[in-house]
Amino acid sequence: MPTSSPHSIPPVAGQTASPLVAQPAVVPPELKQPPRTTATGQQSVPRGKIMIVDDEIANVLVAKKLLTQAGYTDFETTTDSTLAVGMVHHCMPDVLLLDINMPHVDGISILKQVRQVERFRHLPVLILTANGDSEVKLKCLELGATDFLVKPVDPVELAPRVRNALLSKIHQDQLAHHAAKLEETVRQRTRELELSRRQVIYCLARAAELRDNDTGNHVIRVGRYAGIIAASLGLPKRFVADIELAAQLHDVGKIAVPDAVLLKPGKLEPEEFEIIQTHVKHGRQIINPFMGHDARAMRSHVESGAEMLRDGSSLMRLAATIAQTHHEKFDGSGYPIGLAGEDIPLEGRITAVADVFDALSSERPYKKALAREKCFEILEEGRGTHFDPKILDAFFASAAEIVRVQVEYMDC
Numbered sequence: 051m052p053t054s055s056p057h058s059i060p061p062v063a064g065q066t067a068s069p070l071v072a073q074p075a076v077v078p079p080e081l082k083q084p085p086r087t088t089a090t091g092q093q094s095v096p097r098g099k100i101m102i103v104d105d106e107i108a109n110v111l112v113a114k115k116l117l118t119q120a121g122y123t124d125f126e127t128t129t130d131s132t133l134a135v136g137m138v139h140h141c142m143p144d145v146l147l148l149d150i151n152m153p154h155v156d157g158i159s160i161l162k163q164v165r166q167v168e169r170f171r172h173l174p175v176l177i178l179t180a181n182g183d184s185e186v187k188l189k190c191l192e193l194g195a196t197d198f199l200v201k202p203v204d205p206v207e208l209a210p211r212v213r214n215a216l217l218s219k220i221h222q223d224q225l226a227h228h229a230a231k232l233e234e235t236v237r238q239r240t241r242e243l244e245l246s247r248r249q250v251i252y253c254l255a256r257a258a259e260l261r262d263n264d265t266g267n268h269v270i271r272v273g274r275y276a277g278i279i280a281a282s283l284g285l286p287k288r289f290v291a292d293i294e295l296a297a298q299l300h301d302v303g304k305i306a307v308p309d310a311v312l313l314k315p316g317k318l319e320p321e322e323f324e325i326i327q328t329h330v331k332h333g334r335q336i337i338n339p340f341m342g343h344d345a346r347a348m349r350s351h352v353e354s355g356a357e358m359l360r361d362g363s364s365l366m367r368l369a370a371t372i373a374q375t376h377h378e379k380f381d382g383s384g385y386p387i388g389l390a391g392e393d394i395p396l397e398g399r400i401t402a403v404a405d406v407f408d409a410l411s412s413e414r415p416y417k418k419a420l421a422r423e424k425c426f427e428i429l430e431e432g433r434g435t436h437f438d439p440k441i442l443d444a445f446f447a448s449a450a451e452i453v454r455v456q457v458e459y460m461d462c
Contacts, residue, residue, distance in 0.1 A: 095121040095209075096216040098144030102127040103134045103160065104178060105152040113147060113178075113203060120209035131155040135163045138170065145215045147199075150179040150186065158189055165194045172222045174215035178203065247365055248295055255298035267459040268408055273298040274455045275404035275445075276397075282444035283400075296369035297401045300376045368397055376401040381435045392438075399438040403429065403445050406436070411456060422453065 100122055104110050110127045117125075126141045128134060131152040138146065146164070150157035157177065164170045177190050180201040187198065196218075197211055255269045277294030285293075375389065375398030382390030389398075410425040420428070426446070433439050445452065 095213060096220055097124070098216040098219060099124045099126060099141060100145050100147065100212065100216075101125070101137065101141060101143035102147045103131060103137075103152075103157070104147075104149040105129050105131060106149075109149070109178070109201070109203075113208065116203070116205050116208050117212060120213075122209075122212070131157075131160065134160045138164055138173075139167075143173070144219045145174045145176065145212060147176050147178055147212075150177060150181055150190070158186070158193065161190060161193045161195060172219070172226075174219050176211060176215060244365075251295055251299055251365070251369060254302050257302070267461055268412060269298040269301065271408050271412075271455060271459045272300060272401065272404045274459070275407060275452055276400050278448045278451050278455065279400050279404060279441060279444045282448040283440070292365050292368055293372075293397055293400060296365060296372055296397070297376075297404060299369040300372050300401050300405060303373055371395050372397050372401045374398075376405055378402070379436045380438050383435075394438075399441050403437050403441050406432075407445070407452070408456075412461065422456075 100117060102110050102113050102125065104113070104127075107129050110129060114125055114127060126137060126143060128137060131149075132154050134148075134155065148157045148160060157179075161175055161177075164173065164175065171194070174196040175194065176197045176199055177187075177195050178199050178201060179186070182200075190198070196215055199207065199211060255273075273294045273296075276297035277290050280290045280293050372395075374386065375395050378384035378387065378389045378394045378398055379402075380391060380394070380399070382388050384394075394402075407425055407429060410420050410428055411422065413419040426449070429437065429442060429445070433442050
């Protein structure tokens with residue numbers, strides 16, 4: 051016969067039962083298998099820990115004996131109801147046999163406390179009671195009691211009901227474990243998708259940089275500046291990280307600008323500048339090519355593909371918006387649409403400041419780099435006309451970090 055827990059012995063007068071001192075081994079859900087049919091045709095009992103709480107030692111011993119005869123071996127018992135909730139937390143039983151009428155703490159109070167803990171929401175609780183009061187039974191059911199056993203316990207009923215409760219717990223644990231594995235798989239796939247998306251953006255940004263071979267680390271600096279400004283504005287960390295990457299694609303549309311215009315060393319003619327201006331339209335088309343009917347057709351191809359496109363393309367949409375709006379001006383005199391004020395998306399207003407500062411502070415074939423103080427002065431002159439005042443304030447508030455990035459990514 052299996053060794054009883056210390057809590058199987060009633061407390062000595064004047065003393066309370068001592069708490070458990072050793073943490074029992076917890077069997078992972080995937081290792082708790084439902085019973086299998088043996089070679090003799092009999093079913094083995096499901097593995098699991100059975101906890102019995104009853105203030106009468108005789109009731110505890112009878113229930114334990116009947117269940118032992120049925121093949122169960124793992125028990126935790128107590129006759130002290132004040133220890134019951136702590137034991138549940140410590141022992142992590144797979145099924146709880148709980149008496150209702152007990153001194154100090156009754157079974158209803160124990161059941162209520164147990165059900166308030168998330169990990170015990172699905173713990174099977176079998177109520178042992180001689181009380182036939184329908185209100186008591188209803189209260190137990192409302193608190194999540196799994197089943198009822200009337201005292202004196204019928205030996206024929208006890209083992210099957212415990213077996214059913216254990217099977218339910220095993221299946222619940224396996225479902226929870228499977229769900230956790232699926233969630234981790236989804237998280238891993240999401241991380242991989244995010245990494246691949248960021249790699250695509252980086253590759254596009256580098257392609258644009260190589261196409262316009264006089265800009266050096268321009269796209270990297272603009273991205274870093276945009277991230278610094280966004281952080282200074284107190285925007286969420288995820289947005290800060292996204293805009294730092296997405297802003298690197300602000301000039302990707304220059305890939306579509308003819309060499310004769312893009313690489314011209316001198317000042318552009320008006321018609322050539324008009325061609326340069328088309329890079330914002332080309333940029334949006336490159337980053338976000340599926341528009342209107344094409345996008346709907348893409349999304350309708352398969353349901354899972356739809357979810358990936360809707361939920362996973364926010365970074366690309368951000369980059370597309372930046373590519374199209376970073377030349378808009380706060381007073382409405384910019385291009386390509388002539389948006390004004392806060393009608394210009396926030397990411398566009400941020401990138402406009404970052405882009406102009408880098409253009410002013412960097413050397414080009416047609417101009418020398420301006421001194422930092424002069425760059426700041428020109429930016430300030432554009433307050434309320436070219437630039438959003440709030441964005442400028444955030445830029446100047448982070449001037450030290452802006453300068454650090456400027457030095458770190460200086461063109462050789």
